[in-house]
Amino acid sequence: MVKHALFAVFSVLVLFLLGMFAYREQNPEWKTYQAEYYKKLAQAVNDPKIAGTPLKVKQVWNQSLNRADRCTTCHGGIDNPAFENEPQPYKTHSNFANEGYISKHAFEKFGCTICHEGDGQAVTVSKTHGVVKHLDRQLLTGPYVQTACTKCHYELYNPEVYWPEVETLMEGKKLAVELGCVACHAIKQFGSNATLAPELSAMGSKTELSFYLVHDFSRIESKDHLTRVWEFEHFKDPQKIVPGTMDAADPKDRTPPTIMPNWGLTDEEATALTVFTLSLRDPKVERIPREYFPKLDEHDEFLQYRQ
Ligand code: HEC
Numbered sequence: 045m046v047k048h049a050l051f052a053v054f055s056v057l058v059l060f061l062l063g064m065f066a067y068r069e070q071n072p073e074w075k076t077y078q079a080e081y082y083k084k085l086a087q088a089v090n091d092p093k094i095a096g097t098p099l100k101v102k103q104v105w106n107q108s109l110n111r112a113d114r115c116t117t118c119h120g121g122i123d124n125p126a127f128e129n130e131p132q133p134y135k136t137h138s139n140f141a142n143e144g145y146i147s148k149h150a151f152e153k154f155g156c157t158i159c160h161e162g163d164g165q166a167v168t169v170s171k172t173h174g175v176v177k178h179l180d181r182q183l184l185t186g187p188y189v190q191t192a193c194t195k196c197h198y199e200l201y202n203p204e205v206y207w208p209e210v211e212t213l214m215e216g217k218k219l220a221v222e223l224g225c226v227a228c229h230a231i232k233q234f235g236s237n238a239t240l241a242p243e244l245s246a247m248g249s250k251t252e253l254s255f256y257l258v259h260d261f262s263r264i265e266s267k268d269h270l271t272r273v274w275e276f277e278h279f280k281d282p283q284k285i286v287p288g289t290m291d292a293a294d295p296k297d298r299t300p301p302t303i304m305p306n307w308g309l310t311d312e313e314a315t316a317l318t319v320f321t322l323s324l325r326d327p328k329v330e331r332i333p334r335e336y337f338p339k340l341d342e343h344d345e346f347l348q349y350r351q
């Protein structure tokens with residue numbers, strides 16, 4: 045009897061799970077978002093027919109950048125100025141309407157991941173947002189998006205240049221100059237070739253994996269073992285993260301704590317320096333085609349370190 049009852053319960057469970065998979069297959073989350081977008085659009089332009097638009101995965105395929113971004117599958121209103129007050133993922137992009145600076149980067153040409161990184165191919169929220177396991181280029185949000193601007197806007201390293209659009213990066217640049225990072229680190233963007241400490245010129249172009257493999261995360265407080273997290277905590281307290289091994293049994297294995305100074309930085313300052321460090325890109329890795337550079341002639345002096 046008990047066996048039969050168990051079998052019955054088991055069968056119902058299997059049927060339920062199968063049904064759920066079938067339902068998920070037919071109704072992936074992007075369809076729900078897209079259908080809702082068309083409903084909102086139909087209301088906005090007062091044309092009920094639009095609500096019935098067939099649903100499909102949308103993609104900006106960008107051959108010269110070698111990217112195919114599907115973000116607009118869900119972020120339907122991203123370039124529609126009428127969606128300023130809608131919730132995510134329908135909302136108009138900030139600084140897009142009224143010819144804001146984001147609109148100078150036509151989404152049909154630039155896509156999204158050129159600035160936001162992340163997995164452009166994925167079409168679920170969990171695979172595109174937050175911390176995604178084993179993803180080498182995590183989605184950039186908040187001030188971290190500013191680490192991508194320098195792929196193209198080299199003039200941002202000019203000490204004379206201040207852009208209010210990238211406030212955090214500008215704060216990081218200012219601190220980097222004031223605190224004299226170039227005394228120890230090679231930062232080609234600043235014309236420094238110092239050799240007391242690791243070169244930073246290409247920090248922003250490292251993959252998560254290549255960083256993870258050569259850095260010790262055992263003293264990192266955050267559970268997110270990401271490059272930007274390590275760097276933030278290292279800026280806050282370098283000797284805590286790199287304490288050396290003075291207590292090693294064999295004197296030959298002993299290394300002193302890092303000489304990188306602890307400046308007692310605030311969280312904002314440590315974030316700004318992290319954004320600055322991750323903005324330091326290697327053009328050979330990023331491989332941005334020349335037609336994506338603004339004002340080419342003004343860039344020549346910043347192109348010298350590309351050779
Ligand atoms: C399956 C639908 C879907 C796809 C595909 C998608 N998004 Fe989103 N996105 C959402 C939703 C829903 C939110 C709001 C989530 C929240 O606030 O928790 C969101 C929020 C965001 C945010 C704000 C998050 C924050 O923390 O500030 C950014 C930035 C973003 N998406 C960028 C992207 C980019 C870039 C892509 C493509 C690589 C993408 N999204 C693909 C559904 C999607």
Ligand code: HEC
Pocket residue numbers: 115116119122132136137138146149151154155156157158159160185186187189190
């Ligand atoms: C030129 C670079 C650039 C491009 C291209 C770009 N973004 Fe953004 N995005 C940003 C910046 C900068 C922010 C602001 C982050 C902050 O300050 O919070 C942002 C913020 C967002 C947000 C958070 C809400 C908001 O509007 O501030 C979402 C969602 C988003 N982007 C989605 C997208 C999607 C989807 C695409 C592609 C269709 C895209 N972005 C293309 C730079 C870009």
Ligand code: HEC
Pocket residue numbers: 145148149154158159189190192193194195196197209210332335336337338339
């Ligand atoms: C892939 C290259 C690329 C990236 C990445 C990029 N931009 Fe641009 N940006 C351009 C190009 C090209 C123009 C010029 C467009 C034009 O002339 O109409 C431009 C124009 C601008 C402008 C208008 C001012 C001007 O000189 O024309 C601002 C402001 C700007 N970008 C800020 C940003 C910010 C902030 C980011 C990072 C969030 C960013 N850009 C990322 C290529 C890029």
Ligand code: HEC
Pocket residue numbers: 219220223224225226227228229240241242244247275282286302303304305317321
């Ligand atoms: C007195 C020399 C010194 C100064 C000044 C200094 N650093 Fe460092 N830094 C080091 C040393 C040595 C290391 C390697 C050991 C460690 O990780 O702490 C290091 C490591 C780093 C790392 C990790 C690099 C990697 O690949 O592991 C970053 C990022 C960094 N420094 C950024 C900065 C920035 C930004 C500044 C300026 C605000 C700065 N440093 C100033 C000596 C210095």
